Amino acid sequence: MIHRCAAVVLLFAAVYSFEYEELKQYVDSHEGDYIKALREWVAIESDSSDATKRGELHQMMEVVGEKLRKLGGKVELVDIGTQQLPDGETLPLPKVVTAEFVDDGGNKSTVCVYGHVDVQPAKKEDGWSTDPYNLTDINGNLYGRGASDNKAPVLAWIHAVEAYKALNMELPVNVKFLIEGMEETGSNGLDAMVESKKDSFFSDVDYIIISDCGWLSRRPALTYGTRGNCYFFAEVEGPKQDLHSGVYGGTVIEPMTDLIGILDSLISPSGKILVPGIREAVAHFSDEEWRMYHDIQFDVDSYRAKIGVDRLMYNNKVELLAHRWRHPTVSIHGIEGAFSAPGTKTVIPAKVIGKFSIRQVPDMEPATVEKQVTEYLQSVFAKRKSPNKLKVKMVIGAKPWLADTKRALYEAGKAAVKRVFNVDPDLIREGGTIPVARTLEDVTHKEIIMLPIGGFDDGLHSQNEKMSRFNYIEGTKLFISYLHEVSQIKKN
Template sequence: MSFFYLSNRIIFCFSTMTKLIVVTFLLFHTSTSSSPSSLGSAAMLEPLFQYIDDHQNQFIQRLKEWVAVNSDSGDPTKWGEVERMLKMTADMIEKMGGTVELADVGTHQLPSGETMQLPPVILAEFARDPKKATLCIYGHVDVQPAKMEDGWVTDPFILTEIKGNMFGRGATDNKGPVLAWLHAIESYQATQKEIPVNIKLIIEGMEEMGSFGLLELTRKRNDSFFADVNFIVISDNVWATLNPALTYGTRGSSYFSVEVDGPKLDLHSGVYGGSIHEPMTDLITLLGSLVNHKGKILVTGVTDNVTVLTEDERKTYDKINFDLEEMKNVVGVKKFIQDTKEDVLMARWRYPSLSIHGIQGAFSDPGTKTVIPRKVTGKFSIRQVPNMDPTDVERKVKEHLGQVFSTLNSPNRLKVTATVGAKPWMANLGDPQYVAGKRAVKNVFGVEPELIREGSTIPIAQNFQEETGKSVMMLPIGGHDDGEHSQNEKISRNNYIKGTKLFAAYFYELSLLH
């Protein structure tokens, strides 16, 4: 534990008022000081960093092998590939001296009614020393769907480096970061340094589907696997700007399927058009009732529980170094719904949103087809924030859609299914993990990390925090323009290799603070 940290601690007794100022000071300034820990870090970490630099092409080759596996968990026919990917991960951990359990997380019922065995979850650990703090690292090795015809410039399953960026599905979400953790451990082992914290790993293959079975597993292993864990760290998101970041909150998500089932077969729109209650007409009305062009969710009551913005919270957004014009260029839009940096960030991080993703069963190919589709299923999701509750959201969405549908006087059959329901997550910023994370970032990147929230969902963050009561932090290494879930997903060589160093440094900084 550093002198600076101790000396600051002494000031704590002054007054509550002073305490508040000091905590803020701690959060924003500890790692900028030249504390003994930072000075010690440099000497301690230099050989590790050298090893990582020297082995970067080997690390990239491993990522290439991982990206080559189409472990798309959204498609049950690919679950075999998900299992193969988990096996490759387990083999690597075992070769590094870790012990691995492939934990059974049961079965899952598909929308078709079929029941399938879920891929297992990796529970792994390296040699334990009761004197050290125990860090549990979470990651996932499944990916989103990817097809060349979606607009990929390179084959999504062949990692391809172009001008310092390495393109491939899973490069940043989340195969690259999982490998970076393993390579950080390797850097200690290869340089004969003792890893300063006990390491546990949880690696799953169902994250993109909503981490089926993992919550239950967490509950079951709360008194065993998790009993001696002090910290849980997740690197499954990206920076918000050009600067490195620590993430202290994520939005939750519920994914809805709205099926409108009508005639028993597709019909010719010439022969039947005008006489049929067309499922597409019903569905378009249903989807059109969800959100307006300003992004406002129109489902009655769904946003009632959103935490009210305080002036103090609003001010935290002023400090974030976010270039609105740069972001417009990255995504290729002339404007966002909101006009200011603060409002855009709040729309992405602390307010809910509703996106309509597509329609299954309708005509979706190029060309012209004059069909009345017999059954169509709209897909949309709601990103949730504190204090929205997925169960409450699901109930209100179903009520709303049922009510809108009842006005259509339609003989078609409506079925609304919520397939994922993940709560939003907010961490305690005063936790030692955040101090260690800030120091590690400063050490590797030479700048202060930004303290950010994340619009996307890592359901397990909230689940881990709620179920285990342990400290949870998110420590991203992906760039803000990595395009996770998009065409041409990538991670830069720089972020991948410096990210590996960050993780190695983080082990060390965390050990000093425990």
């Protein structure tokens, strides 16, 4: 019996190897079509932060829905309500696209692929070498806004399903898509939509895959964690109106001076967070995790040179990665109400708002962080004995996300990477925040993996964002291989 089972396994592996070669050849022969599709998607200025581009955002969702519909998917464009702008105007939110490729009556596993097709703002005059909305191929790199974040990965998943369909091969697992258009501005309306669909669309989903992330180096990676984000406004208010520094300077206690003082109390020059209780809440850094970080492919000097600084906080690879991924950080982002235009304006602002964030990690809770920060800043402010008023408000409280890399979902990822790239992947975390991961996990209680194909140098959110041809095409093969590997996981 044992020999017979082994023979069946070997036969199945041989059959899949043959199928994979066919699928791989199909992908290679359609590279031009895939680039054309990406060019068409990049040309749609789906900037979710710009209300004047809302029409293009709606168009983008329609294009996604139509592409999935042409593949034979059961497609729905889900209305998620409206958005109120700061000026009081109300706009309809872009619909969320769901699609289902389910044909087995419940015997196969079902994966749900999450992605987004909205983008960050981009203008040629911001420093782009090319038109950001005209995909430009230079030395094997495809430059355009949204090319890597997240249009090419979404398309690669669609191409993976398309390849099976074109070759009349049965999908090894059922595949569902959840594609949104407001990720770059906070995924407005998505949490409620996910909650409303947990007993319908998500009821038969076994695993969730997110490819809205990138590799750390030239070695492929699997991502198993992200930091959360507690974003604060600290408002200091003093005089009833802005004042002239020549007339009032030296006679009033200035709100800006108070604000700079309390912002300076958040973090030391060496990067130590000074808010009591923050560092003490961080999960223990185990020996096993240290060894994992030690084996990751990462060059500190190249990282420093790419940023363009003379010195980093840490020169040791493990320490640097740990503080990028699994330790909290404080970043001060800006001051609202201050004079920031070119020139010299001798104004004393009556009210200023400092904006800063704390990227939190396990085992930090946003509500606890809010209390710690508020109490600490109020105590620092009280010591200044200022007549001005301080208000502290947390406006974002996104939780961190962490997965178990020993689970079968990650073993499948390792096998898929090995098949396509012939290397073992790095297991990495993201320093940023992907709130949808925690939302999907908390609402659906399904396992999640982040399976990136973006390059380490893609320039997400920056000028000259790109996706390499190599990552786009080989990434499509990776997704094809991954669907097979997930089909080998025994259903509960």
